[in-house]
Each structure stands twice: as structure tokens, then as C-alpha cells.
Amino acid sequence: MTVRVVVDPVTRIEGHLRIEAMLNDSGHVGDAMSSGTMWRGLEVILQGRDPRDAWAFCERICGVCTTVHALASVRCVENALGITVPKNAEIIRNIMFLTQMVQDHVIHFYHLHALDWVDIVSALKADPVATAALAQKVSPSAEKASPGYFRDIATTLKKYVDSGQLGLFDNAYWGHPAYKLPPEANLMAVAHYLEALKWQKEIIKIHTVFGGKNPHPNYLVGGMASAINLQGDSAINIERLNMVKDLITQAKQIVDTLYIPDLLAVASFYPEWTQIGGGLGNYLAYGDIPQHGISDVSSFKFPRGAILNKNLAEVLPVDPADAGQVQEEITHSWYEYSGGKTALHPWEGETSPKYTGPKPPYTQLDENAKYSWLKTPRWKGNAMEVGPLARVLIGFASGHGDFKEVVTAALGALKIPAAALFSTLGRTAARGLETQLAVQWLKDEFDNLIANLKAGDSTTADTSKWEPSTWPAEAKGYGFTEAPRGALCHWIHIKDAKIANYQIVVPSTWNASPKDAKGQHGAYESALLGTPMADPKRPLEILRTIHSFDPCLACASHVIGKDGRKLSEFLIRV
Amino acid sequence: MMSGYLNFLREPAPILVLGLGNTLLSDDGVGPALLDHLSISAQRWEGQVEFMDGGTQGLALLGRLCGRKALIIVDAVKTGAPPGTVHRMTLGELRSANPGRAGSAHEGNAGELLAAAQLLDELPDRLFVVGVEPKKIATGHGLSAPVKRALPEASKEVHELLTQLC
Known part of the structure; x- marks a missing residue:
């Protein structure tokens, strides 16, 4: 009999991502289904609204990634109306983007994913002196690595655990045999977890400076609403910019002396995970960080392209405007398309829900029927993985020097071949490697901004096409970015100056999509195939692979329950 | 009402009223909506109280809790009571909760936020939740009628708390 492991929700709280994995006789995952279990359909809210307001709604799609949705939104309106943003706006958007990416990736590593590899409870058994020795070996330039420091961390941790509320560390499989770090490595990771927690609340101030406020920074169709006057005191001035510079320096230090050394140290204990979780082998990136305008794709720091069948010798061109490239299917999704159509390019996209699944609560879904609220995006009919691994592989395969350098260094440090990147660990490593690049580029973009300001250009917006009277009666556009998860x-x-249709294809829809008409699995499903499971009742291995994608299915509602068990309850956003 | 970009450079106001919720999920947006309602009388608390729309951010709000004497979270609170019922909870009641770790860095998880603040020993000394029982948590912009009707009463609760705290 097939054992069916159901992880619902993967993100712990109901109404999310649900994974059903069917184990074969040898205890490996033989088949897998990824299902989004709640409908959102935000597109419906946007219809009939002023396109210039769309970004403010889109910012609320996601709890954390506010800035990427706002960015994609203003870019799609600008693309439709033929607006080119000024140099400063391009740079500021790049700074906002990179800040978000660095913060998000560090948070993902320490506060979500590390706990799949680091056993918090084991850390309590660590010897602080041995931990200090380890820390100095792993990262000689780390600021804090004394026995006293680690003794204090152990005390803090013990106090927290003894309070009877694991809180942040609840709902993990502590003591699971798949945890392999020695207690000292676990304690070191806990210490850096706390450092990262303190740091992440500082870095995001960069969004406040340029976005006027945070959460939910301001964007603007035509540029950025960031008034700059270096010598003034009622606009962004040199004092504020110096603070940004300090925050970037701090971020670089966190990435270079904590994140990357920890990532490599943890990875070295789990070599078997370079053989697990690879999945599709197809990768897609739209690219971002323009240097000479959004229309000059060749100038992007994150290059655009697609890779099929792990073929790093060829990066295929991608065009979001081509009706034959990106299409959303609904073979296994609870939607219907007019006229019985089965796949639509987003410009022709429709959002008509039609639930035909079992009445919740249910024990299992039917993989042969419709089984998800996520549509199935495909690129030229191929299932694609998006995210850090896709970006790093496309950068590497495109021959970009920055990517070659960090990838080669990491492969060398771990003594593994490039093929090891096609794995769960490869995905997790790629996230760190692109963070290394992102934090360097953040510094570069800041320098670009200062140089441009000092050259006398303080323009941050082009408002010549602000008035709808300047617009054509009808226009179509697309706006892309590389969100942290893809x-x-x-x-x-x-x-007629209103939104007639708006379609959003988010990274987690690519990665978590159900099967398509041809029966091809989505990226999560594919990555789970062949995964060994030590204990089906504690599916840590499934979580490792799914978390390596950094799933974003939680965004997000915020209901507090009075019974205590459910302090928060979330709905799906995909 | 919104915090200006200079605010974070100053000393934070001793009391934070933090509106949480997603304005694109109907009644889940009652937290931010309540902030709008409170903004009518916001000047009364000038310098004492900061009102902040936290949306569905989780850990990203951690930096905004530090250095506060008191925190009042306004949010949707679901207990099964009739929609529009106004709830008031204390820190003790919240402590009985076991919110756990978020499965995604993207979960705007109030529980995780508070747990992280506690771990860093930066939880404000006094913490309250004023909430409204939602009717509908589903895609949509705007509140249902019973929740909208509850705004004055929920506002009054917040005002009473602020009067005690200030």
C-alpha cells in the first residue's frame, strides 16, 4: 500500500500550501502534489481602478514583499504608457529592490530555513569554549566569537526554552535523525540567528528613507516620490544618505562574515542534499537591476533568460510580451476559462474561480482531477523553476563575471562540482551567493546615486504623462522584477484610463503550480520526487526542499484567535 | 497619522498603536481601518502615541516595537462571537497562546513578531489587543456592515486604554 504523507499546511497555519507525497516501497517519494488551498483572485479588485493607484493595492498582496509588487505594478503601467523613468528613479528602485532582497534572504536563511538544518534544542548541550573555537575557524573576521559571548547566548536560549514557550522554535522536529550538526555548530547558528534578528530591523530603514514610510513605501508611476535636496532639511539630504551608506556597510558585514560562512559551514555537513531535490532542471528569470533603462535588457545585472534540461551551454531568450511564451493553464486548477480555452497569455488572462474539489476538511486530493487554487504557468509549454537558483544559473551560464566568481568560489570551498547546484542544497546556496552579489551591487547603486546627484541631477520622476488626457484610449503593458523568491x-x-484587465503571475505560482495538461509536474512537485524519508510521521525532508524555494503562500491575513492556540490564522496568496 | 520618514530618527513615542491586517481581505483590514477611525482624534495624543499601519508585516515590524512603554495591537480577532463584537485582550491572555514559528518569512505573523521581541527582551512592558470579530475574511476591499458599525466602539476601547496609559 502506498503511504501518503500529507503536509498541510507546509507553512504551519491552515489555508495554505498543502503537499501530498506518495511514498514508494523503498520509503522515497514516488509522486507528489502541491496544492494552494485558498482562493485569492486579487485581479478582480483591480478592475476598473485608476492604473496609477494599482501599485498601492498590489503592495498589500504580500505581507513582506511589498516593494516588489509595487515595482512590478508601476513598471507595467509605465510600459503600457511609454514612460521612461529618470536615472535617479532607476537607481533608487534598484536600491529598494536590493535592500529587500538582502533582508529577505538573510531572514529566510536564519529564521526559516536554518531551523530545518540546525537543531535548536541540541545547541543547549554545546560547550561555549569549543563553539568559540569553531566560530573563529568558520569566520575569522566575525566580530563576536568569544567563549563569554556564546555562554551568554546559551543562557538566553536556555531561559527562553525553560519559559516553556518555544515560540519561534516551536513546530520543528527537534531530535530528528536527519539533523547532523554538532551541538557547537548549532549554538553558533543560534547566536547568529539572534544577530540577524537584531540586524534586520535596521536595514529596512533604507526603505523608509526612499519610500517615505515603511511598511508600505511609496512608489509612483513615472519615477519615485523621493524628493532629494542634499543640503536641505525637508527632503532626503546628505545626513539621511550617510545613514543609508552606514546601513549598507553593516549589511555587507552581516552577509560576508555571518551569512556566507554559516551557509558554507552548514552545507558541509549535508553533502547528501546536493543529490536531492533538484527537480525540473528548467529555469526562468526575467532579470532586473537595469543600468541603462528597463528596455535595455542587456544592461541588467540579473540577466534574463531560460535554461532547459540543465543545459548551461545555452540561455534562451525570454519575452513577457510574446503571447506564445508565458501562458497560464488550468487543467488541474479550480478555475474556468471562457469558451473552454485551456491556456491563456496573461494579457488575455481570466480570473473565474470554479471549485470542484472535496468539501473541506478532506483527507486527500485527487491528483487526476483539479486540485489547486494555483494556476499552472508554463513557458513555451515547459514547467519552470524560478528564484535564486534560476537567477544564479542564468547569470553563470550567461557568462557574467560576478556570477562566475561567487559560484566558482563556493563550489571550491565545498569541493563539489557545478552539477551539485541542481539540488535542494544548491538552491539554498544560490540564495546566499546572490545575496553576496546583491549587497555589493547595493553599495554600487548607492555610489551611482551619489555621483548622479553630485553631477547636478536631482530629478526623480517624469510626470509628463501623468494626466490621463495624454494617454492613448487603449494600451497594454507588462512590468517585471525578480522578487526574492523569483x-x-x-x-x-x-x-479609457481605467484598468480593463490586470494579471499577476507570482514566483510561487511558477514553483508551486500543479501539473499541466501534459502531466508535467510543477517545480515543488518535481523537486520532491525521489526524496528519502527517514520518518514519514515527521516529514523534515519534505520541508527542507519546499523551504529551499522560500514558499510565499502565506500573504496574508492577520486574525487573532482568542482560544490561544491560533494566535494567527492565514490565508493563501499565490 | 502615518509615520513620516524622519520619525525613526527621533525617539519613538512611548505608546504604539499598531494596526494589523490585510486591507485586500475584507474584514481582515479592520486593523488599518480602525487606525483611520482613530486618526480623527490623533492630535490629542501628539508626542505620546504613534499610530502605525503594520499591514501584514511580521518580523519587519520588530524594529518599531523597541523602546516602547506600551503596545496596543488593533486587529481582527476571531472567537466565534457575533460579527462586529469588540474584543479586548491583555498580555496575559496572549501569553497563553502558542503561536509557533512561521513557515514562511512571508507570514505576517503577529505571534512570531511578539515571540521575537520577547527573545530579544524588547517586548514593551504593557501589551493589549483591541479587536473586532470579522464576518468575512476573503478577497475584497472594504469592511462588512457589522464590522464597520463596530468601529466607534472599538475606537472607544483604544481611547480608554490610551487615557489610562498616558
């Missing part, structure tokens, strides 16, 4: 694109159809 390729994100918004498609807009403007008619």
Missing part, C-alpha cells in the same frame, strides 16, 4: 510579472490592459 520571477514576478504584472500584465495590464488599460482602456
